[in-house]
Amino acid sequence: MSENVFPLILAELKAFAATAPSLNALQEFLVELIPARLFYYNWTGFYMLDPEDAETLVLGPYRGAPTEHVRIPVHQGICGAAVAQDQTVIVDDVNSDPRYLACSLETRSEIVVPIHAHGKVIGEIDIDSHNLAAFTAADRDFLEQCAKIVGSYVERTK
């Protein structure tokens, strides 16, 4: 079902990225578009590495419940793990993962996908769902392509 929506979102994202005025505008476009199309993406946002401190992730544009986790050290949380391991992390049940930093009590599962530019991790896309085990290999492929579009934009513009 959502598999049919992924290519459409990616096409819109690529088109916007071609002329996006700024990284922030591209990030805002993505966090607006994705949850509007994918009902089980209940929190969609960016954490980017602080340019002044490579050990800390800073909350960027997001949609969903406000979070107290505005800055996350890279050795904390599922967000930190995705950067530290430099790979996508999927957690089917956040309540049984000791790394999990709670944002909303309703969250049941999470996926975090690193973003790369110039061969290095620069941040990540974080999605929370109120459904258990919401994220499949198809979501991973989709979000890794979203991350690639954002990373390519950064490479073109910085």
Ligand code: SME
């Ligand atoms: N759950 C994340 C923290 C960020 S909030 O979900 C928005 C984590 O465990 O790193």
